[in-house]
Amino acid sequence: MERIAIAQIGDCLLVTIQVDMHDRLALTLREDLGQRLVQTQATGVLLDISGLDTLDTFIARVLAGIASMSKLLGAETVIIGMRPAVAMTLVELGLTLDGVNTALDVERGMALLRRKNA
Amino acid sequence: MSTLLLTVAVQAEHDLVLVRQRTRQLTQQLGVDRNRQTRLATAVSEITRNAYQYAGEGKVEFLVERAPAAKMLVRIRDSGPGVAQLEAIMEGRYRSTTGLGMGLAGARRLVDYFEIDTKDEQGTSVVLGVDLPEIIADDQELLDLVDLLTRTSPGNPFGEVLQQNQELLRTQNELSEANRELEAAQSAKDRFLAMLAHELRNLLNALRSSMAVLRRRPDEATRERMENVADLQVKHLERLIDDLLDASRILRGTLELQRQPIDVAAEIKSTAAAWREQLEQRGLTFSTEVPEAPTWVSADPTRLAQIIGNLISNAGKFTDAGDAVAIKVETAGENALIQVIDNGCGMEPENLSKAFEPFSQSAEARRRMTGGLGLGLAIVKALVEAHGGELQATSEGTGKGLAVSLQLPLGEPPPAEDGSPAEASGQAASRRILLVDDHAPSIISLSELLRLDGHVVEVANDGPQALEVAAVFQPEVILCDLGLPDMDGNEVARQLAKWPGSMRLVAVSGFVDQQSRQEALEAGFERVLAKPVDFDLLTEILTRSDSDN
Numbered sequence: 154m155e156r157i158a159i160a161q162i163g164d165c166l167l168v169t170i171q172v173d174m175h176d177r178l179a180l181t182l183r184e185d186l187g188q189r190l191v192q193t194q195a196t197g198v199l200l201d202i203s204g205l206d207t208l209d210t211f212i213a214r215v216l217a218g219i220a221s222m223s224k225l226l227g228a229e230t231v232i233i234g235m236r237p238a239v240a241m242t243l244v245e246l247g248l249t250l251d252g253v254n255t256a257l258d259v260e261r262g263m264a265l266l267r268r269k270n271a
Numbered sequence: 272m273s274t275l276l277l278t279v280a281v282q283a284e285h286d287l288v289l290v291r292q293r294t295r296q297l298t299q300q301l302g303v304d305r306n307r308q309t310r311l312a313t314a315v316s317e318i319t320r321n322a323y324q325y326a327g328e329g330k331v332e333f334l335v336e337r338a339p340a341a342k343m344l345v346r347i348r349d350s351g352p353g354v355a356q357l358e359a360i361m362e363g364r365y366r367s368t369t370g371l372g373m374g375l376a377g378a379r380r381l382v383d384y385f386e387i388d389t390k391d392e393q394g395t396s397v398v399l400g401v402d403l404p405e406i407i408a409d410d411q412e413l414l415d416l417v418d419l420l421t422r423t424s425p426g427n428p429f430g431e432v433l434q435q436n437q438e439l440l441r442t443q444n445e446l447s448e449a450n451r452e453l454e455a456a457q458s459a460k461d462r463f464l465a466m467l468a469h470e471l472r473n474l475l476n477a478l479r480s481s482m483a484v485l486r487r488r489p490d491e492a493t494r495e496r497m498e499n500v501a502d503l504q505v506k507h508l509e510r511l512i513d514d515l516l517d518a519s520r521i522l523r524g525t526l527e528l529q530r531q532p533i534d535v536a537a538e539i540k541s542t543a544a545a546w547r548e549q550l551e552q553r554g555l556t557f558s559t560e561v562p563e564a565p566t567w568v569s570a571d572p573t574r575l576a577q578i579i580g581n582l583i584s585n586a587g588k589f590t591d592a593g594d595a596v597a598i599k600v601e602t603a604g605e606n607a608l609i610q611v612i613d614n615g616c617g618m619e620p621e622n623l624s625k626a627f628e629p630f631s632q633s634a635e636a637r638r639r640m641t642g643g644l645g646l647g648l649a650i651v652k653a654l655v656e657a658h659g660g661e662l663q664a665t666s667e668g669t670g671k672g673l674a675v676s677l678q679l680p681l682g683e684p685p686p687a688e689d690g691s692p693a694e695a696s697g698q699a700a701s702r703r704i705l706l707v708d709d710h711a712p713s714i715i716s717l718s719e720l721l722r723l724d725g726h727v728v729e730v731a732n733d734g735p736q737a738l739e740v741a742a743v744f745q746p747e748v749i750l751c752d753l754g755l756p757d758m759d760g761n762e763v764a765r766q767l768a769k770w771p772g773s774m775r776l777v778a779v780s781g782f783v784d785q786q787s788r789q790e791a792l793e794a795g796f797e798r799v800l801a802k803p804v805d806f807d808l809l810t811e812i813l814t815r816s817d818s819d820n
Contacts, residue, residue: 158440173291175284176320206309207291209316210374238309246313246377 157182159189165197165266166190166228167259171204179215186219190226197266198223199259203234213248220253229269230254233262273336273344274410276417281319281329290319290331293420294345297333300416301343302404307383311345311401314378318347318397321374326351326394335413341403342384350394357389470511474504509803514646520784521653527785528657532685533572534565535607536600542579543598546587554592560599566607569682574654581647582611582675589673590615606660606678614672623664627652655679701725702813705746707737707763708779709755713802717750720806726813734758738766746774748813753780753791753799761794768795777812779804 155178160167166189168182186198200216202208208216220230231254243250254269256262276297279290294312303311315331322329326349334344354360360375375397379385384400481497481504489497520526543559550557568575579598586596590613599610618626627648655662660679666672704726708714711732718728729744731737734755741749749767753760764776778796780787788799798812 156440158443160443173288175288177284206295207312207316209313209320210377211316211320236309238306241306242309242313242381245310245380246317 155181156185159186161189161193161195164195164270165199165263166193166195167199167201169201169204173205173207174212176211176215179212183215183219183222187222187226190223190228194227196228196270197263198228198230199262199266200230200232201234201259202232202239203236205239206236208235208239208243210246210248213243213246213250217248217250217253220250224252229266231256231262231265233258273334274413275332275334276413277333277420279331279333281323281331284323287316287319287323291316293331293333296420297416298343298401300419301335303343303401304404307401310381311343311399314381314399315345315347317374317378318399322347322349322351322395325349325354335403336400341405342400343403344384344398344400346396346398348394348396353391353393354387354389354395355391357387467511471508474508477501477504505803514650517650517653518646521650525784526653526657528571528574530569530571530658532567532682533570533575535568535570535575535609535679536561536564536566538572538575539579539598539600539609542576542583546580546583550583550587550596553587555587555590556595558595558597560597560601562600562602565684566600566602567682567684568607568658568679570658570679574658578651578654578677579609579611581651582677585647585675586611586613586615586673589613589617602681603678605681607681608676608678610674610676612672612674617666617669617671617673619668620666623666626664627662700814701727702748703727703729703744703746704813705729705731705737705741705744705749705751707731707734707749707755707760708752709733710752713752717804724810734760734763734766737763741767741770741774745772748775748777750777750779750809751796753778753787754782760796761790764791764795777809 157168157170157172157174157178159182160169166186168186170182172178174182189195190198198219200219202216205212216232220232223230232250233256235255254265256265277293279286279293281287281290291312294315295308298308298311319329319331329347329349329351332346332348334346336342336344354375375387378397378399382399383402384398386398387395388397389395478501481500484497485494517526540559540561543557543561547557583596583598590596594613594615596611596613596615599608599612601608652662655677658679660677662675662677664673664675666674704721706714706718706721706728707730708717709732714730714732718730721728729740729746731740735758737749737751751760751763755763760778760780764778767774767776776796778791778799779802780791780799781802783799783801791799800808
């Protein structure tokens with residue numbers, strides 16, 4: 154069964170999406186991440202989407218869903234590495250990903266999480 | 272006029288990924304800039320998903336149009352129910368109940384060219400297009416392009432990355448599995464140490480208080496009681512240490528068996544007899560069902576007794592007054608089948624496998640405070656397996672009793688004996704004995720005991736002193752500790768072996784394994800006894816005359 158790897162770094166879960174996800178894979182990731190959050194009681198989630206060059210409304214909604222779910226489970230989510238083209242496309246699609254934090258790279262993402270959780 | 276480059280059938284979720292990849296690859300090859308690659312791929316993804324979702328399948332065609340202007344077109348067709356409320360959707364007034372309303376309208380915003388044709392119940396066709404920066408020269412160039420694409424089989428790099436991702440994931444799973452095992456082992460060890468400390472403390476406590484009573488010079492009856500208490504503690508301590516050593520031998524795989532033909536039926540009869548009183552005192556019914564004819568197996572007698580004793584003791588621990596414990600022996604095919612069955616507290620079937628793991632104690636065992644280290648059954652299992660047998664436990668659940676069945680391969684009966692072994696004389700003759708030990712308390716108590724039995728005893732605290740004393744005292748027997756400072760017991764024995772005359776050398780050691788035993792025997796000791804010394808055994812050794820050697 155395909156899955157996206159979830160790594161733990163201290164209090165954070167790091168999800169690096171290296172592949173163009175099909176819809177079910179995205180949903181599986183959401184479930185897995187929920188379980189890992191409960192297990193590890195992590196307080197932050199870093200979603201690295203630098204490997205994604207297409208982000209359509211479905212995947213974007215799943216990512217936003219991951220962010221709100223994580224929030225309910227006590228973790229802040231930061232999406233990192235979004236490509237400029239993807240960002241522009243999202244804006245044009247009318248998706249603003251409200252409530253989702255973004256940062257340019259892992260380092261800035263971690264810093265943002267630390268500030269949020271301070 | 273347009274040229275069809277490629278068709279992708281959308282029949283499964285994965286195909287959506289492939290369609291996105293193809294859109295990217297083609298636009299890239301045709302010189303479309305990155306932003307517009309992403310926009311077209313996103314729009315194609317939206318529409319293709321709609322087709323898959325509403326019609327269950329679809330077809331995506333990639334085309335190039337040269338006139339009037341160079342364009343790349345993607346036509347997505349399905350034969351689904353068609354799009355109702357098309358106008359509302361396109362004008363952005365429609366809010367989809369599935370939350371997907373943005374697809375069509377959003378897709379249109381992302382592309383240079385958009386066309387939709389939908390008929391009720393006859394399907395939908397959407398064409399998305401992007402302007403191309405260069406004119407494509409001829410069909411040959413286009414065909415080469417498609418050729419290139421199809422040769423890079425569908426999503427090859429994608430597959431590779433996916434593969435890497437899976438490997439990463441597997442490694443991660445293995446790591447976290449290993450981590451969980453480590454944590455479990457760690458907590459088992461912690462529990463074990465806590466239990467060991469608890470057990471030892473209890474023993475010491477009982478010993479200390481009985482000593483305190485003895486120091487006050489109580490009457491005969493009290494003294495005897497206190498001595499029994501102390502005796503029991505020592506036996507218990509001995510058993511703990513034996514268990515620990517057994518467990519360590521088992522873990523290191525250095526368990527050794529001294530196998531010989533044994534009548535397991537007779538063995539069980541005698542073990543059962545030894546246990547009967549103790550079990551019946553606790554209000555248990557104890558029954559045995561053992562065949563009259565001998566049932567021969569090839570086993571180590573000490574170990575076999577240990578196995579059976581442990582199983583009976585275990586049954587005794589998890590039963591209450593009024594319960595019954597039964598032990599049965601029968602022959603089953605090539606095996607002797609021994610069953611120990613009780614109707615005590617039992618356990619849930621899923622916990623059965625854990626019962627035989629070292630250091631594991633069930634919640635019930637902890638509640639009953641049965642003592643012990645959680646090693647008994649683990650040792651039994653290892654011993655049974657070392658004998659080539661099999662051990663199984665079955666229980667129908669909590670409160671429904673436990674049945675442990677043990678199968679040992681049947682063995683040959685012993686060769687017929689001619690004559691009975693010589694009887695020990697029973698009465699220990701007085702011997703001249705030299706005790707060598709650097710542990711003063713051991714020497715004091717043992718020398719006292721030996722003197723009480725009528726022997727003449729001298730003592731030495733180290734090797735050189737031992738040689739000195741031996742030269743003058745001329746002992747018949749030397750009991751020598753192996754772990755002496757400077758000159759160890761083996762060296763003492765080698766020195767003594769050079770002397771004329773016949774001194775018997777018996778080694779005593781706190782740590783006896785096969786190797787140290789072997790070394791001691793080679794150094795000239797006739798026997799190696801483990802500490803604490805079994806006094807009956809020692810008496811027997813001393814009783815034997817020199818001619819027995």
